[in-house]
Amino acid sequence: MAIVNTELKNAPLPSIKRLPIYLNMLRLMQVKGRPVVSCTHIADDLHLDPTQVRKDLAITGIIGRPKVGYQVPELIQSIEAFLGWKKANEAFLVGVGNLGSALLGYEGFAHLGLKIIAAFDSHPEKAGKTIHGREVFPLEQLPSLASRMHVHIGVLTVPASAAQSAADVLIGSGIRAIWNFTATRLDAPPDTIVENVELASSLAVLSSKLEATMKNKKKS
Amino acid sequence: MAIVNTELKNAPLPSIKRLPIYLNMLRLMQVKGRPVVSCTHIADDLHLDPTQVRKDLAITGIIGRPKVGYQVPELIQSIEAFLGWKKANEAFLVGVGNLGSALLGYEGFAHLGLKIIAAFDSHPEKAGKTIHGREVFPLEQLPSLASRMHVHIGVLTVPASAAQSAADVLIGSGIRAIWNFTATRLDAPPDTIVENVELASSLAVLSSKLEATMKNKKKS
Structure with a gap:
């Protein structure tokens, strides 16, 4: 266990981010019944460097033959x-607007080790509803439920204007990690893990590139 | 126009990715009726360096007083x-499973300049349905509709195993930019813009950090 910990501390973020890409590929291989795979094969398929692939996989503790x-x-x-x-990992979701409701219905999280077990909203009229099988509670009940159910992850899908106050509730409830789908940068203590999804940033990259392409096309 | 283009080519990706964060903050300020803002104010609020903020905003062509x-x-x-x-920007969405249907219902894209105008699926039983006001067409109809409607963006939300073949249909239809929500790395020609959302990678970072924290806690 100690080894894994030490390695995680040294594991670079780009390597960790590539692990689900490998996992996805390996699961497809498993479905096809392929028993063995080499770094070179993985690297070829994903247009990566084989040495990089070997290093990435080594952070999980595995050594290939x-x-x-x-x-x-x-x-x-x-x-x-x-x-x-x-x-x-069991998680609470905060904010059952469009995106929150959407994510409650996304079964793909099961493959990513995430199980959203309950949802919360600050609008009283939403509490008591059941969305995709998960009950929606008033936000005020989050602290007591988080400690009773030993939930450590909060998925934040509130509007930008409510992001910090909802995050404060999560942090105050002992939630250790916030998966932040809002466009707001959260203030959080150093021992709270905050991971920003940045849908808006991703779309900004796409659309600014497209905008540049289209303008160049018009000019020529 | 030419100036904007030149600047975009030189604009670093991290700057582009921060623009929606500024935009989000500015829109909240506008709602509150604040007329003027300085780099220092923005930087303080977002825990960034004021010089960096000035540089980021300058890529859009604006100069502060x-x-x-x-x-x-x-x-x-x-x-x-x-x-x-x-x-x-008008877009087509391919794959109306859980995530795809979810994204069709997400009104937040309107603030990000994205309008999904139609959806496609390779399963014949899904075609003909209407999800959150958008009609679902068979995937085979994508090429003709893309050219007729001058749509340049494809949002890819199919299962991982179908990602490349669906991307091939998009590319073959003249789609210039793919917003890829799958965990599959796509093969695409250099003039096709591919932006990966990498939900799985984001969750990998969060859960591996949490895993390490919990193990350290158990040890101590």
């Missing part, structure tokens, strides 16, 4: 264990 | 114009 590679099921297990995706 | 700052509405317009968000 020279000239053979990795057993696919073993490699999947190693990545899942490293990411903490072997058992589902 | 010394000791005064920027007119809020003017700054909003400048960022929106740079990102191509003044007029909505």
